[in-house]
Amino acid sequence: MNGADKLCDVLLVNGVDVCFANPGTSEMHFVAALDRKPEMRCVLGLFEGVVTGAADGYARMADKPAATLLHLGPGLANGLANLHNARRADTPVINVVGDHATYHVQYDAPLTSDIESLARPMSQWVGRVETASAVRRVTEEAYVASVSRRGVSTMILPADAAWGDAEPEDLTPVEVPAAATSSPEKIREAAAALKSGKRVAIILAGKALRKEALEIAGKIAAASGAELFSQQSDRHERGAGRVAIRPVPYPVGMAVAALAEFEIAICLGKGVPVAFFAYPGMPSQLLPAQCKAIELGGAETNLLETLELLCSEIGASSAKPALNRLTQGELEEPTGDLTPDSIGRALARRMPENAIICDEAITSGRAFGQLAPGIQPHDHLSLTGGAIGIGIPLSVGAALARPDQKVILLQADGSGMYTVQGLWTQARENLDVVTIVYSNRSYAILQGEMRNVGVNQFGKNARAMLDLDRPDLDWCLMARGMGVEAGRATTIDEFSRLLDAALSNKGPFLIEAMI
Structure with missing residues (x-):
């Protein structure tokens, strides 16, 4: 047994049985160890951003971490954008980053880098394995930190620690401290606010947006008159039959207006909502200046139990929450042009x-999102950290975690190009993913942001940076070149026919919607 074998065994005994990988020379002993462990599913990504984004998607749906295998500092650096998104989603990920053998580092070989400094901004925990004998301890520390802190752990594995001899031993799962609830004082403060007669918003994020927690929050809102809001989170269980909740809008002006009337905000899962960006004359914090914020805990808190305690404190256990009504059958089949609105309606009818x-x-x-409360119950995984390029990898991880559920990816064309290699992984693993590419041949979000800062006329240089043309992207060719069947829609009728076929079959399929 060597250190790499011990690492695999520690991961497996703790339930980490999927490894998304893009290895290199320094990781070959770990690759060999993985080859001796058929219980570990190994999934290759052709770019490290696919690897880290897929690990994020897997953890969001499996509620446990996957491992990643990355090659030295540059490999980790290639995956940092989606590790940023994982950090903002509070999803557990365990990165295994190979490094040169300890005695080789002093020679400053071409791939030598400061891996710790690269890892820290996107990691809750960073550790290094010095010898094979330390593998178990460091791996267990990485696992506990990832699960208990709800975030990214990065462990660095020098090559000689991987190939060095390790003693066989009986392994048992490591004990993870139970998540604590919010303090009794905070719960009483929130209860008093709910009974005060003031306008109260309850703003939920993270695991507070799961079905069971939402039902408790809905009871609290029904009994107190508070209004429920959601912040962008890792996973929102939404749709018909689930508790009605309003998202805090993304545009700053709309968000400020939506929250303007509230005197108290009770926040669970995240802190107070803030604007994605600063704009001249607009606030950074979205709550009104006079609004008092009561924070009942972040991702590391047991949010379900906290809500149950608050519900009991105000005597709302028998209250009836307001639920979304199923309106899917009332939607008319869209006609006319192929637009985001008609696509959203066609998808909503068929969900x-x-x-x-x-x-x-x-x-x-956004058109589909507006219809989402009234369609079939579903999980919604969003872009939590704003670093584009997560969509295709996210679908890979989600489909691997839940092979019995249909995955539908709503993908902008510009951000999709960041990690288009993930389509190959969809095909290789035969994942049940329908990818809908909104092909407007532009960075439309950035065009909107230009208008937000007062620029309404785009010159040659602005268009060169914001338009995706000359040449136009051909998503069908790219998808087929990576093994994914694809079709192009130029009308809503064509789109609906392609969507019907994709939903009725298993396996990956891409629809290029020419909007």
Whole structure:
């Protein structure tokens, strides 16, 4: 047994049985160890951003971490954008980053880098394995930190620690401290606010947006008159039959207006909502200046139990929450032009129950989002950290975690090009993913942001940076070149026919919607 074998065994005994990988020379002993462990599913990504984004998507749906295998500092650096998104989603990920043998580092070989410094901004925990004998301890520390802190752990594995001899031993799962609830004082403060007669918003994020927690929050809102809002989170269980909740709008002006009337905000899962960006004359924090914020805990808190305690404190256990009504059957078949609105309506009419929506449509998916409360119950996975290029990898991880659920990816064309290699992984693993590419041949979100800062006329240089033309992207050719069947829609009728076929079959399929 060597250190790499011990690492695999520690991961497996703790339930980490999927490894998304893009290895290199320094990781070959770990690759060999993985080859000796058929219980570990190994999934190759052709770019590290696919690897880290897929690990994020897997953890969001499996509620446990996957491992990644990355090659030295440059490999980790290639995956940092989607590790940023994972950090903002509070999803557990365990990165295994290979490094040169300890005695080789002093010679400053071409791939030598400061891996710790690269890892820290996107990691809750960073550790280095010095010898094979330390593998178990460091791996267990990485696992506990990832699960208990709800975030990214990065462990660095020098090559000689991987190939060095390790003693066989009986392994048992490591104990993870139970998540604590919010303090009794905070719960009483929130209860007093709910009974005060003031206008109260309850703003939920993270695991507070799961079905069971939402039902408790809905009871609290029904009994107190508070209004429920959601912040962008890792996974929102939404749709018909689930508790009605308003998202905090993305545009700053709309968000400020939506929250303007509230005197108290009770926040669970995240802190107070803030604007994605600063704009001249607009606030950074979205709550009104006079609004008092009561924070009942972040991702590391047991949010379900906290809500149950608050519900009991105000005597709302028998209250009836307001639920979304199923309106899917009332939607008319869209006609006319192929637009984001008609696409959203066609998809909403056809949504299968318990689908997983991975959403990186940026500007084009808002029409579907407006219809989402009234369609079949589903999971919604969003772009949490704003670093584009997560959509395709997110769909890979979600489909691997839940092979029994249909995954539908709403994908903007510009951000899709960041990690287009993930289509190959969809094909290789035969994942049940329908990818809808909103092909407007532009960075439409950035065009909107230009208008937000007062620029309404785009000159040659601005268009060169914001338009995706000359040449136009051909998503069908790219998808087929990576093994994914694809079709192009130029009308809403063509789109609906392609969507019907994709939903009725298993396996990956891409629809290029020419909007």
